[in-house]
Amino acid sequence: MELLPQALMDGILLGGIYITIAIAFSLTYGVMHIIDFAVGEWIMFGAFAGYYLNKWTGLDPFLLLPFVFLIFALIGYLIQPVIHRVLSGNKGNPLLMGLVFTFGLAIMFQGIALTVFGFYSNSTPSVFSEGSFFIEKFGFFLTISSIRLAGLIYALAITAALHYLLKKTNFGLGVRALALNRDSAGLMGVNGKQTASLVYGLYVGVSAMTGVLIGCILSVSAQMGTEYTIFAFFVVVLAGMGYLAGVPWAALLLGMVQSIFLIYFNPGHTLLAVFAILYIILLISPRGLFGRGV
Amino acid sequence: MKDKSIHWGLPILLVLIALPAVIQDTFFLRVITEAIMWIGLALAFDVLAGYTGYLNFGHGAFFGVGAYTTAILMMQAHWPFALALPMGGVLAGVGALIAGLPTLRLKGAYFAIATWALSRAVQQLALIMDITGGPDGMRLPSFLNPQFFYYLMLAVVAATFALLWYLLECSPFGLKLKAIREDDQGAMALGLNPTKLKMQAFILSAVPTGVLGGVYAYWITFIDPASTLGDLVSDQALVMVVFGGMGTLIGPVIGALLIFAFKTLFWAYLSDFQLLYLIILGAVIALSVVFIPNGLWGTLRGARSQKKTEEKKDEGPAAKLSPSEGE
Numbered sequence: 001m002e003l004l005p006q007a008l009m010d011g012i013l014l015g016g017i018y019i020t021i022a023i024a025f026s027l028t029y030g031v032m033h034i035i036d037f038a039v040g041e042w043i044m045f046g047a048f049a050g051y052y053l054n055k056w057t058g059l060d061p062f063l064l065l066p067f068v069f070l071i072f073a074l075i076g077y078l079i080q081p082v083i084h085r086v087l088s089g090n091k092g093n094p095l096l097m098g099l100v101f102t103f104g105l106a107i108m109f110q111g112i113a114l115t116v117f118g119f120y121s122n123s124t125p126s127v128f129s130e131g132s133f134f135i136e137k138f139g140f141f142l143t144i145s146s147i148r149l150a151g152l153i154y155a156l157a158i159t160a161a162l163h164y165l166l167k168k169t170n171f172g173l174g175v176r177a178l179a180l181n182r183d184s185a186g187l188m189g190v191n192g193k194q195t196a197s198l199v200y201g202l203y204v205g206v207s208a209m210t211g212v213l214i215g216c217i218l219s220v221s222a223q224m225g226t227e228y229t230i231f232a233f234f235v236v237v238l239a240g241m242g243y244l245a246g247v248p249w250a251a252l253l254l255g256m257v258q259s260i261f262l263i264y265f266n267p268g269h270t271l272l273a274v275f276a277i278l279y280i281i282l283l284i285s286p287r288g289l290f291g292r293g294v
Numbered sequence: 295m296k297d298k299s300i301h302w303g304l305p306i307l308l309v310l311i312a313l314p315a316v317i318q319d320t321f322f323l324r325v326i327t328e329a330i331m332w333i334g335l336a337l338a339f340d341v342l343a344g345y346t347g348y349l350n351f352g353h354g355a356f357f358g359v360g361a362y363t364t365a366i367l368m369m370q371a372h373w374p375f376a377l378a379l380p381m382g383g384v385l386a387g388v389g390a391l392i393a394g395l396p397t398l399r400l401k402g403a404y405f406a407i408a409t410w411a412l413s414r415a416v417q418q419l420a421l422i423m424d425i426t427g428g429p430d431g432m433r434l435p436s437f438l439n440p441q442f443f444y445y446l447m448l449a450v451v452a453a454t455f456a457l458l459w460y461l462l463e464c465s466p467f468g469l470k471l472k473a474i475r476e477d478d479q480g481a482m483a484l485g486l487n488p489t490k491l492k493m494q495a496f497i498l499s500a501v502p503t504g505v506l507g508g509v510y511a512y513w514i515t516f517i518d519p520a521s522t523l524g525d526l527v528s529d530q531a532l533v534m535v536v537f538g539g540m541g542t543l544i545g546p547v548i549g550a551l552l553i554f555a556f557k558t559l560f561w562a563y564l565s566d567f568q569l570l571y572l573i574i575l576g577a578v579i580a581l582s583v584v585f586i587p588n589g590l591w592g593t594l595r596g597a598r599s600q601k602k603t604e605e606k607k608d609e610g611p612a613a614k615l616s617p618s619e620g621e
Contacts, residue, residue, distance in 0.1 A: 035403040086583055093347055093475065093540075099403050100349065100536055101583040107529060108576025115569045226525075230414060233407040241404065269422065275415035278408070282396035 005142055007263045008256060013148035015255020016155035017217070020210045021228065022235035022247045023162055024203040030179035030242060031199045032080075034087060034098040039232045040225030041109035042204050046072060046211025047220040048117055051124045061126045061212050062150065068212055069205040076204025080197040106225065113222035121221040124212070126150075151213050158206060159248070175199055179242070227271070234274055238281060240288025250289060253277075300459065310448055314441050323440045327447050327513070329554045334451035334506050335527065336534040336546035337458055341499040343532070344541035345462055346492055347475035348402055352393070352409030354527030355416040356386040356500040360507025361522045365432045366425055368512070375437075379508040386504020387497045394496040398489060410528075417523040431518025434511060443513045450509060454502040459543055461498070471495055472541075530557070533575055537582045539589025548591050553578075 025039055049068050050061045057064075087098045128147040166172035174195050177185035186192050214220075214228075235254055239246030257277065261270045285291050310330075317323055335357065342350045360382035367378035397408040420426045462468035470491055473481040478488045511517045530553065538549020560571055586593045 029403075035407060037407070082584065086587075096343075096347055096349065096402060096540075097583050097587055099406055100532065101580055103349075103351070103406075103532070104576045104579025104581075104583065106576070108573050108580065111569055111572030111574075111576060114572065226414070230407065230411045233404070233411065237400070237404060237408075241401075266422070269418060271411070271414050272418045272422075275411050278411065279396055282399065282408075286396070286399045 003263050007260045009142055009144060010148070010259035010262070011256030012252055013144070013152050013255070014217070014259060015252035016152040017210055017213060018231060018235055018251035018254055019248050020155050020158045020162075020206055021232050022239070022251050023159060023244065024206040025232045026236050026239075026242065026244060026247065027162075027166075027175065027199055028203045029236070031175055031196050032083070032087065032098075034083065034095065034102065035233070036203075037099070037102040037229060038106040038109060038225075039207055040227065040229030041106050041113070042072065042076075042207040043211035043214060043228045044113060044220075044222065044225040045109065046208025047124070047215035047224065048113070048211075048222075049208060050212030050215045051122055051220045054124050054126075061124050061216050062128070062154075065154075065209050065212060069209050072208035073201040073205030075201075077197050077201035079204075080200035081193075083200070084193060084196060106229070110222065110225060113225075117222045119222065121219045122215075123219050124215040126216045128216075147217055151217055154213060155210075158209070162206075171195070171198070230271065230274065234278055237278060238289050240290055243288060243290065246288055246290050253289075300463075303455075303459075307452060311445075314444055320440045323444055325558055327440070327444045329551060330444075330447045330451050331506055331510060332530065332534065332554045333547050333550040334447075334454050334502060335531045336538070336550040337451070337454055337543060338499045338502045338506075339528075339531040340535045340540060340543070340546045341458060341462070341495055343535055344539075344545075345468060345471045345475065346495045348398070348492065348496075349406040349532070350409045350496070350499065351406050351528050351532070352413035352416075353499075353503060353531050354523060354525065355409075355413035356389060356503040357507040357510070357527050358416060358420065358517075358519070358523035359389050360386045360504030361511035361517050362420060362426055362432070362507075363504070364508030365434055365511045365517055368434060369432060370425065375512055379505060379512075382508030382511075383501045383505035386507070387501045389504075390496045390500035391493065394493050398492045398496065413523065413525070413528065417519050420519040420523055426519075429519065431516060431521075432511075434515045434517075436515045437512065443509065446509055447506075447513075450502070450505055455543065455547075458498075463543065467491075467494075475541075529575060533579050535589075536579055537586075537589060539591035539593070539595075542589075542591055542595075545589045545591035549589065552590075 021039065021043065025036070028034075028036055046068055049071065050064055053059070053064050053067070054061050083098060083101060086101045087094050126147060128145075128150045130146075132143050132145040133149070134141070134143055164172075166175060174185065174190040177188065177190050178192060178195055182192060214224075231254060235247060235250045238250035238253065254274070257273055258270055261273055265273075281289065313326065314323060317326070335353070339350065339353050342348045363385040364375070364378045364382040367373040367381055368375060373381075393409070393412050397405050397412070400408055421429050426432065462471070470481070470486055473484065473486060474488045474491055481488055507522065510522070514521075534549035534553045535546045536549070537553060538547065539545025557571070560574075561568070564570070582589065588596055
């Protein structure tokens with residue numbers, strides 16, 4: 001039992017990071033109406049970008065974040081029109097095709113990463129990697145590693161920035177209008193194509209930045225992508241599709257599940273637990289934890 | 295519109311039945327047996343993907359469930375193969391029922407990732423359980439009769455094809471599924487029960503997959519979580535169906551043959567570059583979605599039927615091209 005507060009603390013610190021992935025992921029879904037299967041692969045590429053940039057330049061991964069964001073946002077911005085083309089085709093079932101397309105991308109990315117980076121698992125060093133804080137209260141002993149704390153602060157900052165962007169700017173208004181109704185938003189003068197490209201770029205950039213942090217906190221490997229795709233999906237479904245306010249809670253829950261399994265059970269069983277929780281929640285309340293999804 | 299291509303079915307079946315008499319080389323017989331297996335897997339995948347509009351990325355899980363059920367029943371309970379094999383199909387069907395209950399309520403995209411997560415969970419389950427042998431997998435008694443497995447595989451796949459052809463192309467069931475694919479609200483308004491129909495389609499897709507898994511287990515005599523429950527089964531089935539043509543029964547057959555031929559040649563001559571295979575697989579999926587969204591067969595058939603309608607147009611104004619579906 002003495003480990004429980006520690007497990008919960010780790011869960012909160014880890015869950016914070018998943019919030020950033022899940023928010024960007026649901027934004028893309030809101031605007032483009034597709035699920036991007038490649039989300040985990042963007043995280044993986046971001047983690048590798050952080051790892052190699054750190055190796056070559058010697059700069060701290062936290063300083064590299066804006067740079068990684070810019071590169072990946074540009075890549076996302078340039079790829080989005082292809083996805084748009086698939087989605088707006090009039091043959092077959094465009095939504096299904098969009099899904100198949102991103103799935104193909106995910107397989108391709110994974111193959112490329114395995115070819116280029118190999119099967120090894122690494123970790124990106126940072127100034128925060130070493131230190132940690134100790135708290136002793138009520139007979140419990142807590143360790144907070146500073147890298148995880150820095151990760152949480154990053155996550156809060158990104159969440160606040162995305163919130164500002166969505167609620168206070170004209171761009172955010174356009175994004176929300178597009179999510180509500182694409183045709184009407186177009187009639188009101190929202191440039192759908194442009195906005196979708198920007199949102200996709202934003203999402204890819206944020207995912208890659210989060211990948212850099214995951215590389216610092218956990219590890220970097222070419223096969224890591226799939227796990228995070230499933231995590232992103234888990235958070236979004238648990239929160240209720242399209243219900244952004246539920247995302248942080250679902251992400252924290254995921255972080256807890258992961259850290260509890262890490263401490264009490266075999267970490268290899270995490271996915272099993274994740275799926276079991278998902279299954280039960282979908283049976284009881286198909287619209288997410290709060291019943292507010294679509 | 296009745297598809298005439300089924301008339302080729304009987305001669306092709308006869309040729310396939312006669313084939314082992316001509317081919318003495320067991321290696322080629324083995325390759326052809328596996329090709330037939332992939333045709334079956336692609337067909338079963340297409341029931342849900344092409345006809346119902348739900349992508350099942352957990353297709354490999356049902357293959358694995360069938361393989362493991364057959365293996366466990368034969369090895370632990372000492373059942374004869376003839377009884378253990380149908381149980382593989384039954385258990386895959388039950389698995390589909392249990393998995394489909396919550397996941398089929400999800401929209402298409404979410405269903406896809408839910409089944410993907412399911413396949414991962416099943417893989418982890420097989421890795422940690424004692425009865426499945428964990429990561430070491432299971433060995434089955436070897437039964438070295440290539441002809442037997444060739445005919446068994448052929449019988450299973452031919453029966454699957456015939457059943458699917460009857461249900462999806464000749465009976466109202468196929469039309470109902472297509473109605474759900476196009477518009478499930480509309481289908482509901484017409485008095486159909488989408489959840490029930492989707493469930494039936496899911497089970498119809500899972501059972502043959504499970505049976506094929508059972509045949510595979512006894513044929514290869516060694517199964518482990520990586521080979522039967524890995525992503526490759528689902529990924530390849532998806533490539534075959536998308537490349538060949540979704541929503542038809544001929545398309546997956548063509549796609550399966552071409553992709554499998556490519557895979558065999560690739561692994562025979564370029565086995566040093568195995569990782570490239572993943573890249574090519576992904577690229578084929580992405581490119582066929584962009585350039586031939588209807589698949590090879592759909593594109594060919596589309597071109598042919600368009601030609602016919604153009605000829606009809608010249609005869610009189612009565613023949614009219616139906617508007618394209620979807621948005």
